Amino acid sequence: MSNKLLEKHLSLYSSQLKTRKLWNILVVFLLTISFLISSTIIDFNFSNIVNGVPRLGDYISQILPSLDINLIFENSETEGSIKYWYFNFKKYAFLLYETFNMAVVSTTIGFVLALILSFFSARNITPNIYGYYFVKRFLEFLRGVPEIIYAILFVWALGIGPLAGIMAISIHTTGALGKLFAEVNENVDLKSCEAIRSHGGNWLSEMRYGIIPKVLPNVISYTLLRFEINIRASTVIGFVGAGGIGQELYLVINFNYYEEVSAIILLIIITVIAIDISSSRVRQKIVGEIND
Amino acid sequence: MAHLEINSLVKKFAKTKAINGISLKIFDGEMVGIIGKSGAGKSTLMRLINRLIEPTSGSITYNDIEITALKGKNLREWRSECAMIFQQFNLIDRLDVLTNVLSGTLGINFKILKLFKFYNKREKIEALTYLNNFELSDKALQRVDTLSGGQQQRVAIARAMMQNPKILLADEPISSLDPKNSKVVMDDIKRINNQNGITVICNLHSLNIAKQYCDRLIGLSEGKIVFDGNPSSLTNELAEQLYDLENE
Numbered sequence: 379m380s381n382k383l384l385e386k387h388l389s390l391y392s393s394q395l396k397t398r399k400l401w402n403i404l405v406v407f408l409l410t411i412s413f414l415i416s417s418t419i420i421d422f423n424f425s426n427i428v429n430g431v432p433r434l435g436d437y438i439s440q441i442l443p444s445l446d447i448n449l450i451f452e453n454s455e456t457e458g459s460i461k462y463w464y465f466n467f468k469k470y471a472f473l474l475y476e477t478f479n480m481a482v483v484s485t486t487i488g489f490v491l492a493l494i495l496s497f498f499s500a501r502n503i504t505p506n507i508y509g510y511y512f513v514k515r516f517l518e519f520l521r522g523v524p525e526i527i528y529a530i531l532f533v534w535a536l537g538i539g540p541l542a543g544i545m546a547i548s549i550h551t552t553g554a555l556g557k558l559f560a561e562v563n564e565n566v567d568l569k570s571c572e573a574i575r576s577h578g579g580n581w582l583s584e585m586r587y588g589i590i591p592k593v594l595p596n597v598i599s600y601t602l603l604r605f606e607i608n609i610r611a612s613t614v615i616g617f618v619g620a621g622g623i624g625q626e627l628y629l630v631i632n633f634n635y636y637e638e639v640s641a642i643i644l645l646i647i648i649t650v651i652a653i654d655i656s657s658s659r660v661r662q663k664i665v666g667e668i669n670d
Numbered sequence: 671m672a673h674l675e676i677n678s679l680v681k682k683f684a685k686t687k688a689i690n691g692i693s694l695k696i697f698d699g700e701m702v703g704i705i706g707k708s709g710a711g712k713s714t715l716m717r718l719i720n721r722l723i724e725p726t727s728g729s730i731t732y733n734d735i736e737i738t739a740l741k742g743k744n745l746r747e748w749r750s751e752c753a754m755i756f757q758q759f760n761l762i763d764r765l766d767v768l769t770n771v772l773s774g775t776l777g778i779n780f781k782i783l784k785l786f787k788f789y790n791k792r793e794k795i796e797a798l799t800y801l802n803n804f805e806l807s808d809k810a811l812q813r814v815d816t817l818s819g820g821q822q823q824r825v826a827i828a829r830a831m832m833q834n835p836k837i838l839l840a841d842e843p844i845s846s847l848d849p850k851n852s853k854v855v856m857d858d859i860k861r862i863n864n865q866n867g868i869t870v871i872c873n874l875h876s877l878n879i880a881k882q883y884c885d886r887l888i889g890l891s892e893g894k895i896v897f898d899g900n901p902s903s904l905t906n907e908l909a910e911q912l913y914d915l916e917n918e
Contacts (some may be wrong), residue, residue: 573760573826576720577833578750578777586785587773591764 441640463641470623470645477622478542480651481608484544488551488608489601492517495552496559503563503571505581514560521553529615540621547608547615555604560598563589596665598648602661609653613646673697673868674719674837679728682716683771688714690714690893692730698836701863701870703884703901705877707913710894712873717843719871720754721745723876731838750777753830757842759822767806770814771797774832793832800828804858820851827858831866838862840872853893856883877909 399510417423446458454461464470495513497503504510534543571588579587616624623646630638674696681689688711696702704712717723719730721737731739732748740748747883772789779793780896789797801807804824809817814825823843830838840859860883863870868874874880880887881901889897889904889912897908 458892569756569758569760570762572722573754573756573829574773574776576722576749576754577774577830578746578748579773580746580776580780582782582785583773583776587762587765591762594764658810 409628434610441636441643443637443640450658463637466638466641470626470642473623473626474645477612477616477624478609478653480540480543480547480622481605484547484551484612485601485605487544487548488555488604491548491552492559493597495556496563497589499556499560500563502566502568503585503589513556514614517553517556517560519553520549521557523550525550525611525615526618529618529620538619538621538625543612543615543620543622546620547611550611551604551608555600558600559593561598562587562593562600566592598664599661602657602664606650606654606657609650673733675731676719677729677731678917679715679718679730680726681711681718681723682726687893689718689725692890692893693728694888694895696869696871696897698865698869699863701860701883702872703880703887704871704890705875705880705887705897705912706874706890708875709891710912712890713841713888714893716754716839716873718908719837720749720752720839722754741827746777750833751835752839754839754841755823755830755843756828757845759819759826759846761814761826763813765814765816766811767801767814768794768797768810770825771801771828771832774829778833797832800831801825802892804828818851819847820854823847823851823855824858824904825854827862831862835868837869837871840870842873842875842896845875849864852879853857854895859883877904877913 433667443463444458445460445463449456449458450460452459452461454465456462495517498505498509498513501510504513525546528549529542532542532545536545566589568588570592571584574584574588612622613624613627616622616626617628619625623642627639627642627646630642674690676694679689679692680687690711692715694710704715706712714723718725719737721740725738730749737748743816757787762773765773769787772784772793774797775789775793777782781788798807798810801810804827806821806824806828808816809821814822817825822844827843838859843859844855847855856879859870859872862868872880872884874884881904884901887899887901887904888895889908891912896912897904
């Protein structure tokens, strides 16, 4: 390469680098400005947080159990023991089990509906372009409304209990998973679909054999992740009477049964961590096996 | 005699004419090689015959039935009679060899149970027989993406055979294969043509292989037929013109 040409390339490279740096500075500047504007609008400031934190500490110290190290393993009649703190353990365990099952059922319903709808809401494989727009907007509506609002509606319609919670989470899961599955479908290589079409296969055959085997690892991964989210969601929507441990938690908070609040919260945290760990292991195993 | 007839076929992509007024007849049992450099319109012609894409104008008929006018079930029936194999094999990577071969029946005999991998015993036996013919029966339950390129292309041919096709369209079937596997695959395609009497239309880059295996060659350049005849009548001058002096 001649020196003249080399110099030309170098100067072109330097000018491109300079432009890129200027753009980066502009983007960081705009992000900072938008952060400051947003903070002002919502009255976000650190002094409020600093002033509020001690009050948070007050509440936490109130809900902590009065455990006595010398009496910790005594019976449920003895104040200061774990059994005394967890005198209602059987009830909590049952409600946690109910919460878990709510998440299982609602994730399953949401998964099936989302998978079906995702074939219509992926632009590259939809059988009908109008159907595509309709289903896409429908999924946006389903996930646009928070679960708690659905839960309030279903508690009003179906009465207090887990059924309302299952309906609420199923609907939201359908919307959320439907979008994720559709995006996975849109990124799939369509060679197998083309082959199935070329030997006379219909749209259903194309979806079953051309799409599902390819998207399966991502679909399973997203579903298990959603299951973890739904465990937490099942707890929260209990606050509006949609069953599970959340309903009990709401009750003890309202009645200021402080020690019961901490007992339930600790159980929820342990359950969520256990499910998160086992679910991510299952996810890695299944996805790994499918990819092998 | 039954034949495939193409009349004044045109296919435009934006302003480019990929196929520019082609007319030809292909008779049952022929093994026709379509030759020409990249971009000559070979793959487009294949896709038009299978109706994977729509022509801009012109028509294709088979036994006086206008293929270019078919819709719905009739179109799917035509596609199942007109099997296609691809350069990249286009198999269902994550599934086993047997299921891939059985998926060839989705067009001719669709049943909802097939979506759950329930195929009848006759179809399974037929699929295993084809795999045996291609020396792949021991790989039947293996994931198809674990096979070599040559083996995958033979699975694709077995899948095509499950359609009981009248025509086999082979779109660059050996472009992704080494010379040894190319020979095995071309031998298989020739055997299908000879023994089963299936018409084969095969896109090929290699002029030597096209001359070796095909009874008739059709040379395409810029979407037009510039040669149509038996391999021996293709002069070096014309071959050089077809490939812009670069090939063979």
